Amino acid sequence: xxxxxxxxxxxxxxxxxxxxxxxxxxxxxxxxxxxxxxxxxxxxxxxxxxxxxxxxxxxxxxxxxxxxxxxxxxxxxxxxxxxxxxxxxxxxxxxxxxxxxxxxxxxxxxxxxxxxxxxxxxxxxxxxxxxxxxxxxxxxxxxxxxxxxxxxxxxxxxxxxxxxxxxxxxxxxxxxxxxxxxxxxxxxxxxxxxxxxxxxxxxxxxxxxxxxxxxxxxxxxxxxxxxxxxxxxxxxxxxxxxxxxxxxxxxxxxxxxxxxxxxxxxxxxxxxxxxxxxxxxxxxxxxxxxxxxxxxxxxxxxxxxxxxxxxxxxxxxxxxxxxxxxxxxxxxxxxxxxxxxxxxxxxxxxxxxxxxxxxxxxxxxxxxxxxxxxxxxxxxxxxxxxxxxxxxxxxxxxxxxxxxxxxxxxxxxxxxxxxxxx
RNA sequence: GGAGAGUUGGCAGAGCGGUAAUGCAGCGGAUUGCUAAUCCGUAGACCCUUUAUAGGGUCUCAAGAGUUCAAAUCUCUUACUCUCCGCCA
Numbered sequence: 462x463x464x465x466x467x468x469x470x471x472x473x474x475x476x477x478x479x480x481x482x483x484x485x486x487x488x489x490x491x492x493x494x495x496x497x498x499x500x501x502x503x504x505x506x507x508x509x510x511x512x513x514x515x516x517x518x519x520x521x522x523x524x525x526x527x528x529x530x531x532x533x534x535x536x537x538x539x540x541x542x543x544x545x546x547x548x549x550x551x552x553x554x555x556x557x558x559x560x561x562x563x564x565x566x567x568x569x570x571x572x573x574x575x576x577x578x579x580x581x582x583x584x585x586x587x588x589x590x591x592x593x594x595x596x597x598x599x600x601x602x603x604x605x606x607x608x609x610x611x612x613x614x615x616x617x618x619x620x621x622x623x624x625x626x627x628x629x630x631x632x633x634x635x636x637x638x639x640x641x642x643x644x645x646x647x648x649x650x651x652x653x654x655x656x657x658x659x660x661x662x663x664x665x666x667x668x669x670x671x672x673x674x675x676x677x678x679x680x681x682x683x684x685x686x687x688x689x690x691x692x693x694x695x696x697x698x699x700x701x702x703x704x705x706x707x708x709x710x711x712x713x714x715x716x717x718x719x720x721x722x723x724x725x726x727x728x729x730x731x732x733x734x735x736x737x738x739x740x741x742x743x744x745x746x747x748x749x750x751x752x753x754x755x756x757x758x759x760x761x762x763x764x765x766x767x768x769x770x771x772x773x774x775x776x777x778x779x780x781x782x783x784x785x786x787x788x789x790x791x792x793x794x795x796x797x798x799x800x801x802x803x804x805x806x807x808x809x810x811x812x813x814x815x816x817x818x819x820x821x822x823x824x825x826x827x828x829x830x831x832x833x834x835x836x837x838x839x840x841x842x843x844x845x846x847x848x849x850x851x852x853x854x855x856x857x858x859x860x861x862x863x864x865x866x867x868x869x870x871x872x873x874x875x876x877x878x879x880x881x882x883x
Numbered sequence: 884g885g886a887g888a889g890u891u892g893g894c895a896g897a898g899c900g901g902u903a904a905u906g907c908a909g910c911g912g913a914u915u916g917c918u919a920a921u922c923c924g925u926a927g928a929c930c931c932u933u934u935a936u937a938g939g940g941u942c943u944c945a946a947g948a949g950u951u952c953a954a955a956u957c958u959c960u961u962a963c964u965c966u967c968c969g970c971c972a
Contacts, residue, residue, distance in 0.1 A: 498930095499929095499930070499931090502929075502931090502941080503930065503931065503940095503942080505941085506929095506930065506931085506940060506941045506942090507940085507941090509940085509941055510941070511944085512952080512953080513941090514900080514942095515952070515953090516901070516902075516952065516953050517901080517902085517953095518952080519901080519952060519953070520901040520902085521901090523901075524901085532952070533951095533952040533953090534952080535952080536952040536953080537951095537952060540951085540952065540953085713899050716937095747921060813917085829910095834910080834911090836926095836927075862968090
C-alpha cells in the first residue's frame, strides 16, 4: 500500500504506474474523500476538546457537592453530535483505506518501460543449452518410462492440475527441496522456517494477494482461511505489527511450502504435465532490510537463487521485468528462466522482487532509524529459490542420456542415494 | 467441542465509572578527573498553526459495538493466551 501523502507528492509517478499496470483508478475521488476527512476531523476534534474540558468541570462540581445538571444537559447534545460525526468519519476512513489497497506499487526508476513479456530486458545468461546427439524426450515421456508422475490417478484425487509424484519422481522432488533448503541455510545464511499453509485474511492482505486477487486463491470458507499461493505470505507476516532492530538487518528467512493457485483465467496455457499446476512445491527466500540497502540486496537475492541452478548445472537466463509485466506489489522484479531441452523453451522458475515499503505498510512492519530516531517502514524482498515443478522438468530433460537413463547431478546424489535413474 | 481464568506503555505491574500509579530496561540531557551513582526528560497515529525551529489539539488500556455528561473500569460480540475435561495424528 502507498500512503496518501506519498500519492499526493508523487502523483505523476503513481499515474504512470497505474497506466503501465493497466489499472483504472480515480485518484481525484480519493483526494476529495481525503479533503472531506480532514474537514470532519477538525470539527469533531474541536467538539471533543470542549467535551473534555466540560467533563472536568462536572467532576469538580460533583466533588464539591454542587449541582451540575445544566452542564450535563449541555454536554448531552454535544456528545450526540460527536457520535454522529465519528460514524461519518469512520465510514470515510474505511473507504479511503479500501481504495488504497487497490493501488499498485510504483516501479523503481531502473525498471525497463514496456507493455508485455517481450519488453523484458535480458540481464545475463549462465551456461549453454546442452547439445544432444538424439532427440531429447520431454519430461512426460521420461515420466512414462520411469513412472515418475501419475497425472491420471491424481485426477481421481483432486481433479486436474494436482501432481502425484511416484517412486523416484517423489524421491527426487523431496531431494530437491532438501538440497535447496540446506543450501540457503548453510551457504547463504538464511534461517529455515516451516510455516503454516493456511493464512488469515489479514495476513494474506499484508503481502498483496488480497483483496485484489481473491479469485486466484483457494479459500476455506468455513474458517475464512486462504491456502497460500507462496510461502511469502506466512513468512512475511512473521514480523507483522513488529518493530525490528536496525542492527539485526537483514532478516533472512527461507522456507519450503506447498503453493496453491487457482490459475483462474489461464486455462489451456501450459497445460502439459508439470508446467502449470494448482499445487506445487517451492522453497522461498524472504528478507526484511533497511530501505537504503534494498536494491543492493535484491541483486544478492537473485544470486542466491542462481547459485542453486549453478550447483545443479542448469542453463538459465535472468530477465528484468518491464513495467507492464511487473506484479501488483513489486517495485522491481527479476525472473529466472531455465532451459528445458525437451520442451524446447525457457521456463520461469523464480521471481525475485523488491516490494520496498509496500508490504511493510500493509503489515505495519517498522524499525527505528538510528539517523533520525524516527520509526520507518522496512523494505521487504522475496524470491523463489526455486519452484520445483519446472526445475524438475529442466533437470530431467537436461540430464537424460542417449541410453535413456537420467543422470542425477552430483549435489543431489547424497539426497537420492543413487547417481542414475534407469 | 465443554468449563474456567486472563489480555494495560519495550518488559514487569497497579487501577475496576471522573479520564493511565509505580518499578526495571533503552534512548536523550544535566552533574562528574574517569567510571559508577544521582537528577531531569522520554511512546505512537492523526489534525491544525508555523518558512523552519516549535506549539496546540484529538485518539490509543486486545478488537468492535452499547450504556453514560464522562468508560481501562459497566454490558454485549469477536479474536488470542493459559488451565482443566472431551476428541484426536
